[in-house]
Amino acid sequence: MNIEDFFSSRLRMKILKILSEVGELNISGIARRLGVNYGTTNKHLKVLENEGVVKHKRFGRIRIYRLNTHSPKTKAIQDLLEVWER
Amino acid sequence: MSPYRSVFKDETKLDINYVPYTLPHRDRELRLLMEFFSFLLRVPEKMTQRVMITGDVGTGKTALSQRFGADITREANKREINLRYIHVNCREYRGSLFLSLHHVVSIFHPNFPRRGYSAEELLGILMQILDEQKAHVVLTLDEFESLVEREGSEAVYKLTRLQEIRLNKPQRISFICILRSLKAIEQLDASARSTLQSNIIHLDRYSKQQLTDILNNRVSLAFKPLTVSEDTVSLTAELAFSENGNARFGIELLWRAGKYADAEDLDTVTPECVRKAASSIYAVIRKSDVASLRLHEKLFLLGIARFFKQHETAYVSLAEAEQAYAVVCEEFDVQPHSHTQLWKYLRTLSTLGVVKTEVSATGSRGRSTFVSLPRIPAYELEKELINILQKEKS
Numbered sequence: 001m002n003i004e005d006f007f008s009s010r011l012r013m014k015i016l017k018i019l020s021e022v023g024e025l026n027i028s029g030i031a032r033r034l035g036v037n038y039g040t041t042n043k044h045l046k047v048l049e050n051e052g053v054v055k056h057k058r059f060g061r062i063r064i065y066r067l068n069t070h071s072p073k074t075k076a077i078q079d080l081l082e083v084w085e086r
Numbered sequence: 087m088s089p090y091r092s093v094f095k096d097e098t099k100l101d102i103n104y105v106p107y108t109l110p111h112r113d114r115e116l117r118l119l120m121e122f123f124s125f126l127l128r129v130p131e132k133m134t135q136r137v138m139i140t141g142d143v144g145t146g147k148t149a150l151s152q153r154f155g156a157d158i159t160r161e162a163n164k165r166e167i168n169l170r171y172i173h174v175n176c177r178e179y180r181g182s183l184f185l186s187l188h189h190v191v192s193i194f195h196p197n198f199p200r201r202g203y204s205a206e207e208l209l210g211i212l213m214q215i216l217d218e219q220k221a222h223v224v225l226t227l228d229e230f231e232s233l234v235e236r237e238g239s240e241a242v243y244k245l246t247r248l249q250e251i252r253l254n255k256p257q258r259i260s261f262i263c264i265l266r267s268l269k270a271i272e273q274l275d276a277s278a279r280s281t282l283q284s285n286i287i288h289l290d291r292y293s294k295q296q297l298t299d300i301l302n303n304r305v306s307l308a309f310k311p312l313t314v315s316e317d318t319v320s321l322t323a324e325l326a327f328s329e330n331g332n333a334r335f336g337i338e339l340l341w342r343a344g345k346y347a348d349a350e351d352l353d354t355v356t357p358e359c360v361r362k363a364a365s366s367i368y369a370v371i372r373k374s375d376v377a378s379l380r381l382h383e384k385l386f387l388l389g390i391a392r393f394f395k396q397h398e399t400a401y402v403s404l405a406e407a408e409q410a411y412a413v414v415c416e417e418f419d420v421q422p423h424s425h426t427q428l429w430k431y432l433r434t435l436s437t438l439g440v441v442k443t444e445v446s447a448t449g450s451r452g453r454s455t456f457v458s459l460p461r462i463p464a465y466e467l468e469k470e471l472i473n474i475l476q477k478e479k480s
Contacts, residue, residue, distance in 0.1 A: 026199045059211040060203060064195060 001051060011036065012044050016067070019054060020081055024066035053077065092310075093347050093355055099308040100341040102334065105152040106307070110299045112146050112153075115287050119154045122285055123224065123260065126158060130167055130222045131256035134249055138230075138263045138282060141289030144332025147264045148173075150289070151226050154262075158224065168221040177229040178378070181236030181437060183245075184208060190225060191215065209244065216258040223259045230263040231270035232437060239278040242271075246281035291331030297323040300333050301340060309344065314355045318343065321357045325364055339363050366466075375438050376467075377474050382423050383431045388471045389414045390441065390457060394464035401444070401456040404432070418475070432457065 007013070011034060018033050019025065025033075031041040045065055048054040055068040067074050098104060109116060122137050139147045155171030162169035172190055179185035184205040191198050191208060194215045203211075216223060227233060234242060249257055263282060265271070271279055292300065301322055305314045322343070326336030340355075342363035347355040379387065389410030393402045402410070408428060415422040423431075432455070435441045444456045459467065 022197055024195060025197045028202075029197060029199060059198075059214060060207050062199060062202065062211075064198070 001047070006047075006051060009044065009047075011040065012048060015041070015044055015048060016053070016077055017081060017085075019065060019067050020078055024064050026062050026064050030065065091348075091351070093313040093344050093352070094308060095310045096308055097341060097344065100304060100337050100344075102338070105149055105156065106303065107153075108303070109146060109149055109153055110303050111292065111296045112150050112289070115150055115289060116154060116157075118287055119150065119262075120158065123154075123158060126169060126222060126224070126260070127161055127165060127167065130162075130169065134257045135260040135285070136246060136263070136282060137261070137285040137287065138265065138268075139287045139289065140265055140267055142266060142291055142330055142332070144326070144330070144334040144336075145289040145291055146333060147289055148228055150287075151228070151262050151264060155224060155226065162222075168219060169224070170221055171224045171226070173226045173228060175228045176231075176233040177375075177438065180434065181232035181234075183233060183237045183241040186227065186233065187212060190223075194219070205241070206244065209248065213248070213252065213258060217256070220256075221258070224262060225259055226262040226264060228264040230265040234265075234270050234274060235437065238273075239275040242274055242278040242282065246278070292327070292333055293331070294323050294327040297326045297331065297333055297336055301326075301336055304337055304340065308341075309355070313347075313353065314340075314344075315357075318355050318357050318360055321360050325360070342366065375440065376470055379434070379438075380431075381420070381478070382427070383434055384471055384475060385414045385418060385420070386411045386428060386431045387435060387440065388468060388475070390459065391464045391468040391471065394459055395468060401458050404428070404455040404457065407432075407457055418479075 014034055015030060018030060027038055027041050027045065030045070031038050034041060045054060045056075049056065049065075051073060052068055052071045053074050054065050056063045056065045058064075067078070069075070069078075099106075119137065119139075122135055125133050125135070139151060141147050152171075152173055155173060159169055159171045170193070172193060174186045174189055176182075176186050179189060187205060187208045188198065188200060191212050215221075246261065248259060268286070271282060274282075298319060301319045305319060319340075322336050322339050325339060326332055329335045339360060343355050343359040346359040346362045350359075352359070376384070376387075386407070389412075390402060390407050392414070393406060393410040408425065411428065412422050432441070432443060436443050440459075442458045444458070446454050446456060
């Protein structure tokens with residue numbers, strides 16, 4: 001995905017901010033914080049996961065998402081958030 | 087005005103959650119506990135253990151277990167064994183297996199969702215986490231009675247037989263169950279009971295001399311030198327001894343006496359301060375228990391307290407309690423909850439030990455429930471509840 005497409009979504013940026021603040025969260029928890037439904041949240045998480053920026057762990061029916069700190073893209077996004085939100 | 091001065095050096099050492107490095111008169115039990123769990127430092131994957139600690143209120147059950155937990159975790163860390171000691175007060179989670187387990191899981195994953203799965207699934211999730219992290223846990227279920235009361239044999243069986251359904255997998259969870267007496271587990275079926283009763287450590291009530299030693303130990307940690315006389319400690323020990331050898335009561339009394347001394351700008355904590363403190367304390371019900379109630383549970387309890395303040399009777403019927411609650415709701419400008427809800431609240435209050443309920447089967451029109459306040463003065467309870475409710479309101 002192009003960088004301009006990746007950063008074009010407010011919800012995706014919000015998800016990244018939420019995960020960098022709370023560490024990890026399930027889909028419903030993220031959706032609640034975003035104020036959108038489960039399906040929309042899931043769709044954006046898939047985009048982020050395809051880019052390697054987030055990853056999930058499965059516990060039975062529950063998926064817990066967190067930032068993939070091993071990815072250089074994630075590191076760059078975290079730096080950006082830190083500078084921007086400081 | 088004189089600058090603020092205090093008899094305290096570090097009052098946190100008198101806090102209910104503080105666990106001292108040494109536990110006077112409990113060293114033998116601590117050694118025994120270490121002995122039961124010594125395999126965790128040698129072959130943690132090969133076995134698990136279940137121990138029950140019994141004893142009356144204030145005999146040091148929780149302190150013993152937490153001291154052990156801190157000691158064994160430190161030893162395990164030195165040997166690079168990933169061991170966690172987790173202490174759960176089942177009563178704080180209203181005796182629910184699900185909520186107690188959720189607390190354990192949330193130590194590893196702090197935002198773990200609270201909905202969408204059963205207690206059994208949660209147990210599986212916990213084992214998955216422990217396997218992934220190659221971790222071992224000593225899980226202490228404090229106030230185990232409330233879990234037994236609410237969940238019964240099945241939950242206990244599930245917990246204690248957990249390892250048996252994981253054949254050939256590393257062992258992960260050992261248990262310490264803390265309860266006042268073994269009576270509580272008599273209601274369990276034979277198979278659940280047999281999984282528990284192998285190792286029992288019973289803590290006897292403290293003698294007056296033992297309480298004096300415990301209090302002296304805390305005085306040296308919490309108060310400035312020469313601020314607490316021998317007489318003061320002795321009186322405090324005497325009062326704690328008369329409260330069934332309850333060390334926790336004695337320690338709380340000492341803290342309050344120190345507060346009275348500070349409030350009156352005294353250099354020392356006098357026996358008079360202890361007497362004042364004693365008249366304002368009730369040991370059996372913890373203030374934190376009252377504070378943790380939900381709004382309508384508090385309002386219902388306030389109604390009951392007011393009823394007893396106004397009537398010289400030992401019992402209030404549920405119908406009368408409901409009327410008193412309705413008046414309180416009007417005062418606090420909230421809509422009263424239904425009869426069914428009040429039933430649930432009454433069960434919670436009864437589980438916490440704040441009220442006692444009795445069902446009378448007499449009369450042709452069915453059974454009536456009667457409520458009593460066995461241990462707390464209604465006046466004290468009302469004052470406490472109003473304080474909490476006003477704080478919450480502001």
